[in-house]
Amino acid sequence: MTSSGTDLPRFTGELLKRVAGVDMMNVPYSSIAVAVLDTTAG
Numbered sequence: 001m002t003s004s005g006t007d008l009p010r011f012t013g014e015l016l017k018r019v020a021g022v023d024m025m026n027v028p029y030s031s032i033a034v035a036v037l038d039t040t041a042g
Helices: 006-022 033-041
Strands: none
Touching: none
8 A cells, every 4th residue: 555665564564574474465555445445345
């Protein structure tokens, strides 16, 4: 949900990936509303 790769949420996600050993990817969205709809829709 970020537009650049340098903000705190992106950094925190990358840190979580490394510490927890999980595989995630960044998916940029134009608004939080669209992201929430896609997340709840599955």
